[in-house]
Amino acid sequence: MSAYQQLVEELAPRKFSKAGVIWVIFLVVLIIAGVIAYIDQIVQGQVVTNMRDYALWGVYISNFVFFVATSFVGSMTAAILRLTNNSWRTPLVRIAEIIAFAAIIMAGITIVLDMGRPDRLYHLFINARLQSPITWDVIIITTYIAISFLILYLPLLPDLAILKKYYKDKPTLSKWYGKLSLNWTGSVAQRKIQNKTIQMVAVLIIPVALILQTIDAWLFSTTYRIGWDSTNFGPYFIAGAFLVGTGCLIATVYIIRKVYKLEKYITDFHFDRLGKMLVLAALIYTYFNINEYLLPYYTTPEAEAKHLHELYFGHYAGMFWFVTIGGLLLPVVVLLFKKGRAPKVLFWVSVVVVITSWWKRYLIVTPTLLEPFLPIQGVPESWRTYWPSLHEWLITFATLAGACLIITLLVRYLPVIPVERTALEKGIISNGKEEKS
């Protein structure tokens, strides 16, 4: 069993290194700064933001959309690869599930940060009106949080039991793992239930994830606004979520592999596969971008033409071409080549994809609001443009730090690569116990 012990040793959670501690402190500082900024926002009102009656949504909303999109990665890898029996997914799924869980939690928090009256949050439940897309959002986000948790937690049970044994010399930790493992013994009956449940959740999470992205798109396309009023928006958002989710996954996997020295388990082969996934995502997203930004040029009413012109050549041109080239052209061109899918290159491409994806959402939210049907008159000149205030940046960075912190802590205490499953796949254990058929 020494091979097995070595495997557990290698995959068991590890204490933070010095860099890890600094990283966590850094995140906590960012979060504290954000909390202070938020308290000030509560006290003073949202006047501390640079949002006003025209730019009535800003970076909070685009950041929210970014989180929602990122959370798509969980269902994509975990569910789709599971259901299609792609066994190369094994060392990647848990990381994907962790990212998805962190992202959807932060999405839920971020949307509350945008509310003028967070103290009245309960009205969303006691006075909910079913025809409002926000009500759909409340329902689908809570559902997705629950399902994301389940698809992360259920496959963890055997590993938690393994960790309970592994930490025998640390009774408190061991006790916690034991409790969390729900007394997993690996009996036939338990395995049967576990398999069935995971299968069910994996099937469930796919439609829920698609609905989540679609409703997110409908928040915009249920308005008359130029640039939002598009029947294309649902699939456009799904495709975008596929791209940013994969990008986030690759970047995170690369960092974790490096920090935990998991090269043995996460190989170049995995990166090659992930790279192909990213290319596919970028191509699909390119298709929808052409639908959204190029095609309207043929039949544009005046206002729409102005909107597009502002994006192509006007005020937002720099950002627009940055996200278009960095987020679409770059991954497609680089990753179509095998060398481009080498871990390091892929990592950097993914980082660019994630950053451009964040700005992409900013570009979806902001310009539209500043191009209303009636001209902007009778308000201070500063209301005609929008750029987030210091408060908004602090709060936004705090939410991003929050997501990173959730991921970091889960990676710290959970085996990021499924231990038992890897052991089974490698044939290290047949375990005396019956394997699933």
Added chain:
Amino acid sequence: MKKEDPNKRRKFLSKGLQFGLVATAGGIALTKYLSEPAAAESEDTVELMTTDGTLVQVPKSELHDHSQAKDGYNVREGFPGKKFVMVIDLARCKNALKCQESCNKNHYITGDNAWLKVYKMQDSEAAAPYWMPTTCMHCDKPPCVTVCPVDATFKRKDGIVLIDNERCIGCRFCMAACPYSIRVFNWNEPEQPEEIKSMPPNPDYAGMPSIKGTVDKCDFCPHMIHQGELPHCVTACPNGVFFFGDKYEDTVTNGAETFRLSELLKNKAGYRLMESLGTEPSVYYLPPVNRVEPFEQGLEFYDEFNSVKKTKES
């Protein structure tokens, strides 16, 4: 100026008969009196305006309260049997901004964005410029109401769209949904006088008080209708631009003149803003043709970056 206490509005109701449009007197009561004028001699009379705009003296005993059941008034239902409309005659508007001034003052607007705006418009280069006042359109298919997640903004049977500022969660989805950009948000604690701030919020009187973190907008002045008065903008306008009235009675008035709504819209080719969107506004416009005053006169008051004059001298 005296502040009206909305709690006392029922008392005002009985006095609110001066104005025919919302008078509690129905047509039948009036007809009955008109056919028997002799009975009026010895009684207290009130002055009423008929639908063709003439004033008549009517004995109080001949007036019957129906429709406006005093006890039955529900702020979410509105005035029974009414459908309020507004007509804005662009030919008369010279951007005097008295409407805006009055609206700002009476609704205690302290932000930087007035609820009533007068836009400087020009539809195309070859066409003439004109001034276009906008209030809330009180759409019959209000996109703001559709998207509100908590039923804070609502459409009443009398056509008015209002906001319950004690329920609004400040998500601003209604603002995103409104194609007319008429909604404003209280980004900070409104700098209203203390006596206003301490009032119990009432959807019938928007801005009384305004509440931080919630949305405000033009309310079509139900608090004035309760008193049998016209909305502030209508009475304030020196040029008679704004007409207010009841669609069912087919009558609109600017205080001085009264018209049949249907005829006015027909004769003057009335239209609604962004009709193609299908929002069905309750506000009609009459095109800026045969202007009373030249457009340029309004330029004097035009301020591209201000719509709320700060009361404190600054």
